[in-house]
Amino acid sequence: MNKGSLIIISGPSGSGKDTVLKRLFIKMPELEFSISSVSRAMREGEVEGEKYNFISREQFEQMINDNALLEYNEYCGNYYGTPKAPVERCIASGGEIILEVDVNGAANVRKNCPDNFSVFIAPPSFEVLRNRLTNRGTETADVIESRLARAKEEMVRAKEYDYVVVNDDLDTAVQELAGIILAERHRVDRNGDILD
Numbered sequence: 001m002n003k004g005s006l007i008i009i010s011g012p013s014g015s016g017k018d019t020v021l022k023r024l025f026i027k028m029p030e031l032e033f034s035i036s037s038v039s040r041a042m043r044e045g046e047v048e049g050e051k052y053n054f055i056s057r058e059q060f061e062q063m064i065n066d067n068a069l070l071e072y073n074e075y076c077g078n079y080y081g082t083p084k085a086p087v088e089r090c091i092a093s094g095g096e097i098i099l100e101v102d103v104n105g106a107a108n109v110r111k112n113c114p115d116n117f118s119v120f121i122a123p124p125s126f127e128v129l130r131n132r133l134t135n136r137g138t139e140t141a142d143v144i145e146s147r148l149a150r151a152k153e154e155m156v157r158a159k160e161y162d163y164v165v166v167n168d169d170l171d172t173a174v175q176e177l178a179g180i181i182l183a184e185r186h187r188v189d190r191n192g193d194i195l196d
């Protein structure tokens, strides 16, 4: 059995992570996605259990106390975290699981979990990022400003990642991300069985 992989994906809000990942899962349906627990309100169009389990702050704090999270962070006033059990199950069975987490979550996963690689999804420019967030129309002007301020801090930390994909043309970005995942599958240290 090949070793499983934890695939960490980050990028500023509005850089296009969800859009790229939706296309990636059509191309590579064998990949798993880690459904995060979150204390923020559901946006229009979001579905419970698809990308997030929407829970209260109290329920989230209970998960922290129960040591049920692989990592968690507070982002723009809300808790976001990765439930531990599904990730451990996937890795134990040799699967690949995508964790879409912020830069702090990514740093914690790198520190605590082996067999990971990380990809930073960057916008082509700050102006494009602002336009995408505004046009998405899911946040108030205040929230957009706080996410843009956060984006500047996050861009500085892109150097902590193994790979960067600039999401300018969507098809190209999806192809580049798929290429990275394919190349990682062929690392010698992930293919001990074949070589033995």
Ligand code: ADP
Residues within 6 Å of the ligand: 011, 012, 013, 014, 015, 016, 017, 018, 019, 020, 132, 133, 135, 136, 167, 168, 169, 170, 173
């Ligand atoms: P994130 O998940 O990083 O917050 P989204 O996937 O929600 O970002 O994308 C933010 C907005 O930008 C959405 O309205 C989406 O349709 C749009 N978008 C994403 N990728 C592209 C792209 N390559 N070209 C143009 N618009 C894009």
Ligand code: 5GP
Residues within 6 Å of the ligand: 009, 010, 011, 012, 013, 036, 037, 040, 071, 072, 073, 075, 080, 081, 082, 100, 101, 102, 103, 104, 105, 106
């Ligand atoms: P959004 O509210 O736009 O869905 O997500 C806001 C930020 O939280 C994004 O940077 C996203 O990557 C991050 N995020 C989503 N799920 C998790 C998680 O489980 N843990 C951490 N640390 N960050 C997350």
